[in-house]
Amino acid sequence: MPIAMITGATSGFGRAAARRFAADGWSLILTGRRTERLEALKKELGSKMEVLILPLDVRDAEAVARAVEELPDAFREVTCLVNNAGLALAPEPSQEVDLKDWHTMIDTNVTGLVNVTHAMLPLMIATGRGASIINIGSVAGRWPYPGGHVYGATKAFVEQFGYNLRCDLKGTGVRVTDISPGMAETEFTLVRTKGDQAASDAFYRGTTPLQAEDIAEQIVYVATLPVHININRLEIMPVCQTWSPPHFERE
Numbered sequence: 001m002p003i004a005m006i007t008g009a010t011s012g013f014g015r016a017a018a019r020r021f022a023a024d025g026w027s028l029i030l031t032g033r034r035t036e037r038l039e040a041l042k043k044e045l046g047s048k049m050e051v052l053i054l055p056l057d058v059r060d061a062e063a064v065a066r067a068v069e070e071l072p073d074a075f076r077e078v079t080c081l082v083n084n085a086g087l088a089l090a091p092e093p094s095q096e097v098d099l100k101d102w103h104t105m106i107d108t109n110v111t112g113l114v115n116v117t118h119a120m121l122p123l124m125i126a127t128g129r130g131a132s133i134i135n136i137g138s139v140a141g142r143w144p145y146p147g148g149h150v151y152g153a154t155k156a157f158v159e160q161f162g163y164n165l166r167c168d169l170k171g172t173g174v175r176v177t178d179i180s181p182g183m184a185e186t187e188f189t190l191v192r193t194k195g196d197q198a199a200s201d202a203f204y205r206g207t208t209p210l211q212a213e214d215i216a217e218q219i220v221y222v223a224t225l226p227v228h229i230n231i232n233r234l235e236i237m238p239v240c241q242t243w244s245p246p247h248f249e250r251e
């Protein structure tokens with residue numbers, strides 16, 4: 001059975017993707033920092049297929065490299081890497097942001113993603129034709145909004161990094177896709193507001209946001225396309241989300 005490795009499998013898109021891959025019989029390597037959640041997911045899915053859990057902070061390059069180096073033989077032929085771990089912080093304007101929050105977003109969404117990708121590239125290339133690297137970007141990587149600042153910039157990085165990676169992977173058969181969701185109801189806003197459940201509820205109230213399962217479906221779709229197809233970027237919004245016109249400050 002094919003193997004998927006998912007970063008940030010303890011919540012949201014990552015956990016839903018784990019369940020969706022499991023439903024198709026894939027073996028799983030699941031990572032995240034919250035060990036108890038990884039263990040719960042292994043308990044839930046592990047009776048049906050092989051599940052390896054790796055408690056891991058993607059920001060720690062050495063730990064990531066070591067974890068990949070020490071993958072057991074049975075888990076080395078990875079068909080799909082889902083670079084999903086990420087977060088937004090600091091919804092306030094740039095001029096009011098704590099610098100630490102900017103660093104955390106860069107360290108997780110940019111440095112963490114390249115740490116995992118760098119460690120996994122030899123394995124993905126060894127798998128070759130049909131392998132996929134699926135990076136979770138965001139509409140925020142293309143469409144600016146007040147309070148998007150570094151979060152949007154990290155997701156622009158994810159998109160551009162993926163395209164450049166594709167250039168280097170020419171001839172290896174390894175595919176690279178940026179899946180860029182819009183508003184989705186996960187723990188994302190709870191994390192962004194540092195645990196403010198009321199603020200998170202207010203953000204989603206009256207909307208019909210994407211659900212984690214909607215994105216999981218797209219992840220599995222991309223990973224299981226015929227091996228000659230590469231979807232470069234898939235941008236997905238809920239119907240209730242559109243754009244605003246440019247804002248003009250007038251005297």
Ligand SMILES: NC(=O)c1ccc[n+]([C@@H]2O[C@H](COP(=O)([O-])OP(=O)(O)OC[C@H]3O[C@@H](n4cnc5c(N)ncnc54)[C@H](OP(=O)(O)O)[C@@H]3O)[C@@H](O)[C@H]2O)c1
Binds near residue numbers: 011056059084088112
């Ligand atoms: N929800 C949205 O509206 C939305 C829209 C567009 C894009 N996205 C992107 O989708 C991805 C998944 O987010 P989500 O909405 O599913 O949010 P979520 O429910 O908060 O899940 C985020 C996941 O990332 C993991 N993570 C965060 N920091 C980590 C670190 N340093 N090391 C390892 N794992 C880490 C978390 O696990 P631990 O805390 O256990 O480590 C968790 O499993 C993110 O990249 C996010 O930017 C979300």
